[in-house]
Every structure is written in C-alpha cells, then in structure tokens.
Amino acid sequence: MKVLVPVKRVIDYNVKPRVKPDQTGVDLANVKMSMNPFCEIAVEEAVRLKEKGVASEIVVVSIGVTQAQETLRTALAMGADRGILVTAEGDVEPLAVAKILKAVVDEEQPGMVLLGKQAIDNDNNQTGQMLAALLDWPQGTFASEVVVEDGKVNVTREIDGGLQTLALEGPAVITTDLRLNEPRYASLPNIMKAKKKPIDTKEAASFGVDIAPRLSVVKVTEPPAREAGEKVEDVATLVSKLKAAGAI
Numbered sequence: 001m002k003v004l005v006p007v008k009r010v011i012d013y014n015v016k017p018r019v020k021p022d023q024t025g026v027d028l029a030n031v032k033m034s035m036n037p038f039c040e041i042a043v044e045e046a047v048r049l050k051e052k053g054v055a056s057e058i059v060v061v062s063i064g065v066t067q068a069q070e071t072l073r074t075a076l077a078m079g080a081d082r083g084i085l086v087t088a089e090g091d092v093e094p095l096a097v098a099k100i101l102k103a104v105v106d107e108e109q110p111g112m113v114l115l116g117k118q119a120i121d122n123d124n125n126q127t128g129q130m131l132a133a134l135l136d137w138p139q140g141t142f143a144s145e146v147v148v149e150d151g152k153v154n155v156t157r158e159i160d161g162g163l164q165t166l167a168l169e170g171p172a173v174i175t176t177d178l179r180l181n182e183p184r185y186a187s188l189p190n191i192m193k194a195k196k197k198p199i200d201t202k203e204a205a206s207f208g209v210d211i212a213p214r215l216s217v218v219k220v221t222e223p224p225a226r227e228a229g230e231k232v233e234d235v236a237t238l239v240s241k242l243k244a245a246g247a248i
C-alpha cells in the first residue's frame with residue numbers, strides 16, 4: 001500500500017512567537033522553522049507501517065514556500081521514499097490545501113493518507129477532515145493507534161469520553177494524535193541518503209485550485225502578561241484568600 005503523508009513547515013515549537021509590530025501576524029523573519037510535530041508523528045507511523053511490511057512506499061508532500069523542501073528532506077531522512085513540493089507563497093488555508101491534496105491523491109492513488117491532526121501555527125484542525133470529505137473516503141481522526149489487518153484499518157481514536165475504535169474499509173484518511181508514537185531522530189547516514197532521494201516540484205497554480213485567502217486577520221496580539229503569583233503559609237490561608245476573592 002502506498003501511503004501519502006502531507007507535512008507542513010511551521011514555526012519551531014520551542015520558539016516563543018513574536019507578534020509583528022503592526023499586529024498583522026507572527027514575525028517569521030529569522031525564526032527557526034521545523035516540521036509540524038503532528039506531521040512528524042504521521043511520518044513516523046508511515047515508516048513503522050513500512051517496517052511492518054504494510055506500506056510499500058511513503059510519499060511526502062508539502063505545500064508552501066521553497067524552503068518547505070527542508071521539511072520534506074527531514075521526512076525523507078526519517079524514512080520516506082520521495083517528496084512532492086507544491087510551491088505557494090503566503091499562508092494557504094486548509095480548504096485550498098485539502099483541494100491540492102485531493103489532486104495529488106487522484107494522481108498518486110495512495111491506499112492511505114496520514115496527516116497531522118493540526119498544524120501548531122494556526123491550530124486549524126481542518127485539513128484531514130476536509131480532504132476525507134472531498135475524496136469521500138472514511139476518516140479516523142485523532143488516532144492513538146493504527147493497525148492494518150485483513151484489509152481493514154483499525155483506528156483507535158481519542159475522544160472526550162475515552163477511546164473509540166473504528167474499522168475503516170478501503171482507502172482512508174487518518175489524522176495523528178500525540179500519543180500515537182514518538183518520532184525517531186534521523187541518523188546522520190540517513191540524512192546523507194535523503195539528499196539523493198527525489199523531490200518533485202510543482203506550482204500550486206498548476207492544480208487549478210484557488211488558493212486566495214478566504215479569511216482575513218483582524219488583529220494578532222500578545223496574550224496578556226501573567227500576573228505574579230503569591231505563596232501562602234497553609235491551606236487555611238489559601239481557602240480564606242480564595243473565598244475573599246470570590247473564587248469559591
């Protein structure tokens with residue numbers, strides 16, 4: 001089975017985001033960018049499926065600026081086989097990403113698309129669900145376990161009430177949750193090998209998808225600074241202070 005893994009280049013999760021002075025967004029100039037952590041989990045899961053003999057080929061795809069090629073190289077170093085870079089300037093919203101991914105799926109015919117449950121830059125949590133709807137494929141979102149057995153994909157998903165297991169038939173869209181696995185670090189030899197793996201580049205415009213933004217950002221601001229805490233002597237003092245503040 002061929003597995004398609006969309007990976008997004010985002011601001012590194014260790015970086016404290018700075019808001020642009022004109023409040024139009026987050027300042028990305030000279031900021032470390034990395035693969036979205038949930039996409040790393042998706043790549044890791046695909047590599048594990050290949051190691052188990054379930055996946056035959058892993059194709060990674062990224063939609064974004066030319067530098068998203070580095071993100072694809074990271075995925076190739078982790079074990080993916082080839083990459084597709086779809087170049088686009090600016091922020092491409094989930095619906096446009098899902099439409100481009102649908103076109104890639106139509107071309108590549110994978111048996112499974114494994115995405116992150118959300119991108120940590122905009123926290124949309126939409127692309128996987130939109131892609132499944134566009135493809136009319138079954139979806140298993142927030143997966144904490146993926147087992148392929150007898151042609152079915154059994155997905156254990158994290159829901160409010162606990163865990164739910166779905167048996168998906170046919171090609172499926174799966175989005176990864178944090179507990180699915182712990183992604184590996186790419187070894188130096190694999191980083192070297194990844195340099196020789198192929199990356200196909202296409203322009204977003206060639207897919208005939210309108211990628212113009214549909215949302216407009218009104219204002220981006222820093223969260224209010226946290227007020228200093230206070231240490232209390234004992235529980236009784238804590239309770240009386242909470243009562244005085246009307247918290248209990």
Ligand code: AMP
Pocket residue numbers: 005006007008009036038039042061062063064092094097114115116117118119120122123124125126127128
């Ligand atoms: P979102 O719906 O934006 O929170 O993103 C969820 C998942 O969709 C991400 O973890 C990626 O797997 C995929 N995705 C979103 N945007 C892109 C993009 N520009 N390129 C590749 N994959 C993307």
